Amino acid sequence: QKEVEQDPGPLSVPEGAIVSLNCTYSNSAFQYFMWYRQYSRKGPELLMYTYSSGNKEDGRFTAQVDKSSKYISLFIRDSQPSDSATYLCAIPVNRDDKIIFGKGTRLHILP
């Protein structure tokens, strides 16, 4: 079983829709959870960072962690064409340690 599982998509939704992106992970010891966004031909950039279970909101983006089911989610409200990118769930093994990435979900927001 992979440590981080993520559906690669692609996922196409109309502009303005709510987008839900998800990952599962296998190691219950993981404490930190991140979402990176990667535009074509660019490097990943940190979008959201959460510690332990719960929700974190930043503008149109909400990250949610459910440690009991080892499930992490990213919600995008009022999606825009500029949100079209690959979204990577990412889990650092420990502080200052390597990151384990999901495969990334390719998202297309249709104008």
Add this chain to the structure above:
Amino acid sequence: EAGVTQFPSHSVIEKGQTVTLRCDPISGHDNLYWYRRVMGKEIKFLLHFVKESKQDESGMPNNRFLAERTGGTYSTLKVQPAELEDSGVYFCASSPLRGQEETQYFGPGTRLLVL
């Protein structure tokens, strides 16, 4: 503030040749990481420097890969001799030591194609 920079942006070489990738981290970042993404797979960790020391090189695929970070500033990743399966995008990332968050700042990557 300048971000993580990588050079070259693209490299096309023949099997058996040598290629050297360079990464310049954000100034003051002691942590430097190398990752690789091969087609169809997830981004995978290669190794981690703290200043000039290798903290973790468990992700290095084999001894054809050699990473250095002399002086604790920029880093190089040499592949010698290159094989077809080495093709992919090589990312470098950096972060401050014991920063407040786990953020690693990524460069744009070097796209390597081995023919």
